[in-house]
Amino acid sequence: MAVLETIAIAFWAMLPAYVPNNAAVLAGGGRPIDGGRTWGDRRVLGDGKTWRGTAMGIVAGLALAAVLTVIEPSVSDALGFPLPAFTPFAALGLAAGAMLGDILASFLKRRTGRQRGAMFPGLDQLDFVVVSLPLVALLDFDWFREWFTLEVLFVVVVLTPILHVTTNVIAYKLGLKNEPW
Numbered sequence: 001m002a003v004l005e006t007i008a009i010a011f012w013a014m015l016p017a018y019v020p021n022n023a024a025v026l027a028g029g030g031r032p033i034d035g036g037r038t039w040g041d042r043r044v045l046g047d048g049k050t051w052r053g054t055a056m057g058i059v060a061g062l063a064l065a066a067v068l069t070v071i072e073p074s075v076s077d078a079l080g081f082p083l084p085a086f087t088p089f090a091a092l093g094l095a096a097g098a099m100l101g102d103i104l105a106s107f108l109k110r111r112t113g114r115q116r117g118a119m120f121p122g123l124d125q126l127d128f129v130v131v132s133l134p135l136v137a138l139l140d141f142d143w144f145r146e147w148f149t150l151e152v153l154f155v156v157v158v159l160t161p162i163l164h165v166t167t168n169v170i171a172y173k174l175g176l177k178n179e180p181w
């Protein structure tokens with residue numbers, strides 16, 4: 001039971017960080033953030049990181065956090081254990097951190113000579129965790145400490161790559177994404 005609780009809390013707490021990437025895929029397009037600029041003979045970020053995708057990703061993450069916070073009392077009641085309600089700063093850290101992590105990953109991909117869409121195992125699956133969690137800790141340390149216990153952090157690190165691979169394969173099969181990663 002305790003294990004299931006930990007998994008439920010980890011999944012729920014991370015949802016506002018999981019959704020921005022998928023929203024960006026659906027909403028992406030338009031002007032790239034780097035404006036087409038290059039550093040050396042390579043793009044700074046590439047055409048896969050756009051203003052619209054990033055903005056819509058953050059908005060989707062914030063909206064989801066708001067909805068989850070509204071339904072949290074009834075869901076917690078039904079489950080019999082408490083799930084996190086999101087403070088505005090926690091929501092912002094998760095949503096903006098996820099997009100920022102994804103952008104930093106693209107920066108690293110371009111610096112290491114990888115073309116847009118190239119795979120970077122590990123980084124692709126955990127980039128948004130690595131930036132969103134420290135950002136949440138920075139913006140709302142009390143909330144972070146209350147919910148992200150060592151057990152929850154462990155589940156996040158294990159669960160996130162599994163969910164990431166699964167959703168990306170589905171998005172690829174549906175024709176929404178160009179690569180299954």
Ligand code: CTP
Nearest residue numbers: 024025028029048049050053054106116117118
């Ligand atoms: N996307 C976007 N803005 C973002 C992130 C993603 O517009 N900040 C959209 C782009 O259309 C992108 C798609 O979502 O092509 C898939 O995202 P991702 O896999 O992160 O980008 P890639 O195109 O694979 O580019 P990269 O190699 O830089 O990851």
Ligand code: MG
Nearest residue numbers: 117118179181
């Ligand atoms: Mg990609």
